[in-house]
Amino acid sequence: MQKTSKGAPNIRQWVQDRIVFLAVVIFLIGGSAYISADKVFAPDSIWLHPVKEFCLLIALIGIVSLGYELFLRDLTFRQYKQALQEIVNPDAIRLGIQGIYKNRSELGQAESFEGLFKKVKREIFIGGSSLLSISTSSRELLREKVLGGVQVKLLLMDPDSPVVELITKQGKGKATFLNEIKTSLLLLQKLQNEIDMETGHPGKGQLIVHTYDIIPSHSFISVDAGDPSGMIVADIGPYLGRTTPRPSMVVINKKNGMYDYWQEMNNLMWNESKAALLKQAEPQAGKARTLVFTSGRETEFYDTSSENWRQASICEMAPTWRAIKGSQWIWVREHVTLEEAKTGSQNKFRVKFFLPLAKQVSVVRAELLLRSEDTCHITVNDVGLKQEYGGADYPDPFLVGIEKYIKPGENTVSFELICFAKPDAETPEDNPTGLIYRLHLEYRE
Numbered sequence: 001m002q003k004t005s006k007g008a009p010n011i012r013q014w015v016q017d018r019i020v021f022l023a024v025v026i027f028l029i030g031g032s033a034y035i036s037a038d039k040v041f042a043p044d045s046i047w048l049h050p051v052k053e054f055c056l057l058i059a060l061i062g063i064v065s066l067g068y069e070l071f072l073r074d075l076t077f078r079q080y081k082q083a084l085q086e087i088v089n090p091d092a093i094r095l096g097i098q099g100i101y102k103n104r105s106e107l108g109q110a111e112s113f114e115g116l117f118k119k120v121k122r123e124i125f126i127g128g129s130s131l132l133s134i135s136t137s138s139r140e141l142l143r144e145k146v147l148g149g150v151q152v153k154l155l156l157m158d159p160d161s162p163v164v165e166l167i168t169k170q171g172k173g174k175a176t177f178l179n180e181i182k183t184s185l186l187l188l189q190k191l192q193n194e195i196d197m198e199t200g201h202p203g204k205g206q207l208i209v210h211t212y213d214i215i216p217s218h219s220f221i222s223v224d225a226g227d228p229s230g231m232i233v234a235d236i237g238p239y240l241g242r243t244t245p246r247p248s249m250v251v252i253n254k255k256n257g258m259y260d261y262w263q264e265m266n267n268l269m270w271n272e273s274k275a276a277l278l279k280q281a282e283p284q285a286g287k288a289r290t291l292v293f294t295s296g297r298e299t300e301f302y303d304t305s306s307e308n309w310r311q312a313s314i315c316e317m318a319p320t321w322r323a324i325k326g327s328q329w330i331w332v333r334e335h336v337t338l339e340e341a342k343t344g345s346q347n348k349f350r351v352k353f354f355l356p357l358a359k360q361v362s363v364v365r366a367e368l369l370l371r372s373e374d375t376c377h378i379t380v381n382d383v384g385l386k387q388e389y390g391g392a393d394y395p396d397p398f399l400v401g402i403e404k405y406i407k408p409g410e411n412t413v414s415f416e417l418i419c420f421a422k423p424d425a426e427t428p429e430d431n432p433t434g435l436i437y438r439l440h441l442e443y444r445e
Helices: 011-017 019-040 048-088 090-094 104-110 113-118 132-137 139-147 162-170 176-197 258-271 338-343
Strands: 097-101 123-127 151-157 207-212 220-223 231-235 248-252 288-294 300-303 308-311 345-355 362-373 375-380 398-401 409-419 434-444
Touching (some): 104 248, 113 220, 132 176, 139 151, 220 258, 231 258, 345 434, 362 409, 409 434
Antiparallel strands (some): 123 220, 220 231, 288 434, 300 345, 362 398, 375 409
16 A cells, blocks of 8 residues: 555555445445345334435445446546647647657557557558568558458559669668568568459458659558548658668648648659569569568467477567567567566577478578577577677677578577676666567578
């Protein structure tokens, strides 16, 4: 129980914390007393009816209190919060701004793709540089929406654009950005093929992919453009490289607000784009196949208590950690405990995948992008790599070529994540840990 400044118990706070329990107790006391009154008083007693009416009143108080706490209190609080926001920040409310976030990580904690797409009725329109995070972690969501009758429009950069070539040169010749775009187009082609082969969906929507050859003015997600319930999530500012974070804005369709501005900008970009030739997006000639694996709930960790492999958890990023497109930071739980922060920890993770067993299968490329906190040891099919990997806050992730270790049949990439002890840690946040990776694999049959 909390105490006041004088050390006395704060009764009001104690009651507020247990109001639902107290409401149920009041109802049970009143209801029990009402039922028991016939046994306590004689049928002709002058006290019987007054006592029963009083007990009924007590029970009704309990029911009303419970209903208010479960239903009306939250509604009243939201209305009060909205009114308070209009008083404190009238310009933001007038412009339809629901939130401004300093970077993608903060936005992701407030608005998930699942939450944004849940209420869509007609159209999803997404634009960006490579859309790798969309084509990897959200492809099943997009597939579900298209099969349900929603039109999905995707806009990304043309891999043959001179701008992409310039960005590659600025990145010291590394083709990481180009590969991200090509990977997205390959995955979107695969998604399109899956949608085309689906039957039994008479009201099927469309997946439309366009590309453009300029640096986008902004990245965005638009849901039901033009509808009263429409919403747009837009990055403020153009793409300036993976190491430059951009703030994001969430706006709703409000008259004379920011929504109309962003919608006009989105439409301008779409009108200047062209339909993507997905079948020409193969980075290698011949019958190349592409697989992409990203850290997320598909990754497993070894639970030492049960001696079984279990689904990894999405963990909270530290403020200085950097992301990898299409992937999520993972660990055994969402947070470390204070004891783990003090003593350190050591956990094993793995991702398993299968290649065809045909003799003519050859691996063209297998690139693993990785960050970890503090350090990570990698094993590919029982072959341990000697180098230690880490760098949660480094500008560039580790790029590890593992094609010579990949084989036909079942493959396993294992990660041994080590978090060093920090005995002077006062909170779990003083020593967080986590792992993030993306594996891009290309092979020919």
